[in-house]
Amino acid sequence: MFEIRRVAKNFDGYDTLTDFSLTVPTGSFTVLIGPSGCGKSTLFRLLMGVLPRDGGSLVLDGIEVPDLRGRGAYMAQKDLLLPWRTLLENALLPVMVQRIPSEKDRQEAAELFDFLGLSGFGNHYPRQVSGGMAQRCALARTILFRAPLALLDEPLSAVDAITRHSLRSLLLSLQSRFGKTILMVTHDVDDALLLADRIVLLSPAPMRVTEVIELPVGKPRDESLHDLRHVKGHILSVLERGDGVPA
Amino acid sequence: MRRAAAPLAVTALFLLAWEVLCRWRGIPAYLLPAPSRIAAVLVREAPLLARHGLVTGAEILLGIALSLAVAVPLSILMFFSSSMERGLSPLLVASQAIPAFAAAPLLIVWFGYGMGSKVVMAAVIIFFPLAVTLLQGFKSCDPDLVTLFSAMGADFRTTFRLLYWPWALPYFFAGLRVSVSVATIGAVIGEWVGSQKGLGFLMMQGNARLRVDLVFAAIVVLSLVGLGLWHAVSLVERRTVRWRDETRR
Numbered sequence: 001m002f003e004i005r006r007v008a009k010n011f012d013g014y015d016t017l018t019d020f021s022l023t024v025p026t027g028s029f030t031v032l033i034g035p036s037g038c039g040k041s042t043l044f045r046l047l048m049g050v051l052p053r054d055g056g057s058l059v060l061d062g063i064e065v066p067d068l069r070g071r072g073a074y075m076a077q078k079d080l081l082l083p084w085r086t087l088l089e090n091a092l093l094p095v096m097v098q099r100i101p102s103e104k105d106r107q108e109a110a111e112l113f114d115f116l117g118l119s120g121f122g123n124h125y126p127r128q129v130s131g132g133m134a135q136r137c138a139l140a141r142t143i144l145f146r147a148p149l150a151l152l153d154e155p156l157s158a159v160d161a162i163t164r165h166s167l168r169s170l171l172l173s174l175q176s177r178f179g180k181t182i183l184m185v186t187h188d189v190d191d192a193l194l195l196a197d198r199i200v201l202l203s204p205a206p207m208r209v210t211e212v213i214e215l216p217v218g219k220p221r222d223e224s225l226h227d228l229r230h231v232k233g234h235i236l237s238v239l240e241r242g243d244g245v246p247a
Numbered sequence: 248m249r250r251a252a253a254p255l256a257v258t259a260l261f262l263l264a265w266e267v268l269c270r271w272r273g274i275p276a277y278l279l280p281a282p283s284r285i286a287a288v289l290v291r292e293a294p295l296l297a298r299h300g301l302v303t304g305a306e307i308l309l310g311i312a313l314s315l316a317v318a319v320p321l322s323i324l325m326f327f328s329s330s331m332e333r334g335l336s337p338l339l340v341a342s343q344a345i346p347a348f349a350a351a352p353l354l355i356v357w358f359g360y361g362m363g364s365k366v367v368m369a370a371v372i373i374f375f376p377l378a379v380t381l382l383q384g385f386k387s388c389d390p391d392l393v394t395l396f397s398a399m400g401a402d403f404r405t406t407f408r409l410l411y412w413p414w415a416l417p418y419f420f421a422g423l424r425v426s427v428s429v430a431t432i433g434a435v436i437g438e439w440v441g442s443q444k445g446l447g448f449l450m451m452q453g454n455a456r457l458r459v460d461l462v463f464a465a466i467v468v469l470s471l472v473g474l475g476l477w478h479a480v481s482l483v484e485r486r487t488v489r490w491r492d493e494t495r496r
Contacts, residue, residue, distance in 0.1 A: 050394045070400025080395050084413050084488070096409065097401040145399065 001026050002149055002181060007056030009039075009046055015206040016042050020056070022200065022209055026148075029175045029182045031192040034202025035239060040185040043207070044153050048074060060149070073145035073180070077154040079134040081126040081141075087133075088113070088122035091140035105144075112140045116170060132163030139170055143178050150174060152184040156191055165223075168194055172219055189235050193228045194221050201238055211238070280460035288464040296449070300468045303445040306362050306434040307476065310369025311426060317370070318377040325378075326385040326411070327403065343375040347433060351440040365437035365445065372433035373426035380425075384418025385411050420484040427476040431469060446472075 002024040009017040016039040024030045032040055045051040047058065049067030058065050065071060073094070081090045091109050095101045101109075113122055116136045126134050135155070142150055155171065156164050172195060174180050186192055192199050193215070201211040213235070217227060225232055262282045268274070269281035276284055289296065325332040351368060358364035388411055396406045438447025446465045453461035 045394060048394055048398050050390075050397050069397055072398060074395055074398035076391050076395070078389075078391060080389070080392055082392075082410070082413070093409070094399045097396070097399045097405050151398070 001061060002183075003059040004043075004047070005057045005059060007043075007046060007058075008054045009042060009051065010054050017046070017053075018206045018208070020208060024149075024181060024183050025198075026061075026181050027175070027179065029172075029195055029197045030184070030200060031196035031198070032183070032185045032200045032202055033187070033189065033192050033235065033239070034207065035204050036187065038202050038204050039207035040202065041153060044074070044151055044185065047072065047151060068149060068151070071147055072149035072151050073142040073147045075138055075142045075150065075152045075155045077158045079126070079131070079138040081134055081137060083126050086123050086125055087118065087129065087137045090126065091137055091144055093141055094145040109140065109144060112143060115173075116140055117166075130163075132159055132167070135159055135163070135167060136170065139167070139174070143174065143180075148179075148181055150180040150182045152182060154186055155184070157187065169220060171195055176219075189232055189239070190225065192235070193225050193232055194223065195219075199231075199235065201235065277457040277459050280463055284460050285463045285467065288460045289467060292461065292464060296446075296464060296468045299444060299446050299449045299465070300472060302362065303365075303431075303434050303438065303447065303469065304472050306365040306437070306445065307369055307427070307430045307472065309362070309366040310430050310434060311373065311423075313366060314370040314374045314377055314426070314430075318374050319381065322378045322381040322385070323407070325382055332382075339375060339378060342371070347372045347436060351436055354437065355441045360441050360443060362444075365434045365442065368437035369430040369433035372436075373430045376425050376429070377422045380418045380422030381415055384415025387418070388414045416488050417484075420480065420488065424477060424480050424484075427480055428473050431473045431476075435469065 004020060004022045004024075007017055007020045008015070020043065022030075032043075034040060042051065046053045047068045049069045058067065060068075060071060081087070082093070085093070088106070088109055089096070091112065092101045092105060095105050110122065113119055116139060118133060118136055118140070121129060121133060121137075126137070129137075135158075138155075142152075152171070156167055159167060168191065171182075171184075175182055184195065196215055199213040199215065200209055201213070202208070203210050213231060215228070215231070221228070266281050266283060269279060274281075280288075321335070325335055347368065350371065351364075354364040354367050354371075358367050392410060392414075393406070396410055401409070434445070435447035435450075438445040439451060442448045446469050449465045450462045453459065453465065
């Protein structure tokens, strides 16, 4: 279980976060959704320790940690592949940061590439492949972090509709096959409804949790979202009203 | 070949016009020698030009090496520590604001009439563009990539090796390419102020004896040295940052 306890951040006298708390159960797929500019990306940067926070604590499996450096994988809207490295080297980057990748690491990466539909592209450079393949390579890298947690910052918002469809199922496998605890941020209600076990609605800045919606429906879910249409309507009405407070 | 055709034609036309002008107006060779005469001097004085060209070439190369040896660690230091940067940038800007000519006589006093003063002159004159472009390169790194490296638990050394340095390489080469041509100026200025060898020395000697054709020949050799260095840097750049040329399929 990962707990964010009363985290605060103030930028130049402007409160982005005050007393932000959230619990992410182990093995869950938790999706944060809220108006743009509410501070979701700031939260990730605080969790990663890139930005210093003004207060609060982080607790991972009962132990307080300074930040998620080396404990949580990070995947963003951009693929963030290094253009001077091949796809395989990019996927192995989390290993490379610690040590020289062993033959076993390379083997694991190659198997991942097969699973993700990247067979034969290991020696290609990022510029030589499509955006969807680049993002799948980023997914391979996320898995090779070998961290229990994965923080996903709008991983689907920069890809086309067809790629989005296949990436969604791969993101689900991140939870089901690779056993990650996932905290994802998105603007897209459909993504949230198709992927999440729990949807966390956020208010505009200063950001706080206004509602947690549990989705006990099995996955993969029907893309028409027929069963979840009431939930979708509810989330949209809250987001459109803009204050993040459920009726 | 087709790409080379246009510049070659223009150069040929320019040289032809020059030749015609000199012969038609009967311009004396001590004012403006015709290209044919310069070519003849280039051939006749080839050993002399080569000897002095090698000296100037060595001064330029050593100057670049010296400048790199100081500029690279310094820009890394300035990138690592913002107080270092704040402390050093006024000095850097000042070093650039002082005209190189003003420092040349001093450098002769300090480092002598030999190659030393010319090497330092070349190094000083290119130091600023080298240090600043490299620092700019480090700073232009994508902050999301920095977040990624942070998430991977990478320390500064690792992040520098795997991210900042390769990221800044294109900037580094841009600075280096400007530097090699400017370093040539530095070495020649140093030679003008006081020397016994080098192309700058040869030019001063030629001028004093009204051997303007020799001055022109020295300039031709100097341009060849500069051009050669420029191409050498481009070659290394293409091999090092090859990934930039790869095209999307």
